[in-house]
Amino acid sequence: MAKRIAIEGSHAASLAVKLANVDVIAAYPITPQTHIVERLAEYVANGELDAEYINVESEHSAMSACIGASAVGARVFTATAGQGLALMHEMLYIAAGNRLPIVMAVANRSLSPNLNIWGDHTDMMGSRDCGWIQLFVENAQEVFDLTFTAFKIAEDEEVLLPVTVNLDGFHLSHVIEAIEPLEAEEAAKFLPPRKIPSHALHPRKPTTWGAIGLPEIQTELKYQLEDALRRSKDVAKKVWKEYGDLTGRYYDVIEFYRMDGAEVAIVMMGSFCGNARDAVDLLREKGVKAGLLKVRMFRPFPYREIVDALSEVKAVAVVERAFSPGSVAGPLTSDLKTAFYGEKQRPSISGFAAGIGGREVTMSEIADSALKALKVAEEGKMDGGFEYIQVRW
């Protein structure tokens, strides 16, 4: 078992990628992601990682290079954030549709305007329908573990899909935490080299990718992707179980904190779940039966697991670092409401937008949101709407 080390969140991703022994990295630097690929460039330059590091002129090209390399059968990694992810948008669909198991870290950052390098989830939410598996992590240990295991999930023959590992810009990418990595030997044993598919690109065996999809075939193609994405959830659970047996750290698509007998559940994703745990403790001290449900896997959305976990609670407070302009609610809140619509027994659901553009979300703001959601439920209403709790009036 590896020695416990102090490491920056970004570098925890780099270390996981090194231990995954990737073949190709193509990336373009962008704050707050840059440290991830900077460290990887050092590994390659120092000879610690035998990989091809491709310098490109944009994120669109970064993803394009990743697509080509992955189509050949290479194990591929890239990282981006905010505007960079937006510039990749077109190519994200190409990667997913062609079933290329690329792993990408997204150090979540707000989208312009105005120019803001700090964190929120609006970048990933803008591309949430791109067909990738999308994971959100809370701390540096999760950055390491989920980046490393992402390769095994992505490359599983049942899946063959790209994965994004979302870590909050600055709040997670730029903090130093203690983690327990893996020894190179156990990493290599857990994650053998990628099995090259028979249809992989090869100069001596030409294949055609992304040929015209006539109306007679496009529906079936899109459904094929949908089916693979849905099935990837069980593969992720299987891989994480195997990883838990190796490390003692077990992961699942959702995670609970003090949900036993909870009347109100806070639902969140990402690093601010740490504050939410403190908010739960505070509420419990005051006699409010509160709990936290952390959504680790956002796509495929684990609605069955979430419905089963929350059907007994009175109220749900979704606190999300994103919103969907002009929509009914933020993306996570909307998904939760959709999941519960057909259920006979369901909680009252209230949504809250907070933490936009790097603004802190305090323990008391999260606790207040839970109390508001509980009040809505106690008034007999099933829907508390969607509130921008940090907007100054």
Add this chain to the structure above:
Amino acid sequence: MDKFKPSWRELPIAAIITEPGNIAESKTGEWRTGLKPVIDQEKCKQCYICWAHCPDASIVLKDDGVVEIDYYHCKGCGLCSRICPYKAIEMVEEVVEYG
């Protein structure tokens, strides 16, 4: 399985084509809308200007140098007829049967 209408399970992953060049199977000749080029072999001087210009490689040169039209692929654009210096290719009406 209907070759042109496979189910989503029957489709290869991402519909990747593992045997290149299969576009030749596509019967683009069905795209003709009532006119087809017909070569008058009496007038044809075998200059092959039509062969060089056909956008669909539908002008076929036989071993003896005689020029023929590949109607399986010819879309009936009429370029060969317009470009022929000897007016040896005429666009003639054809009855197209659908289905």
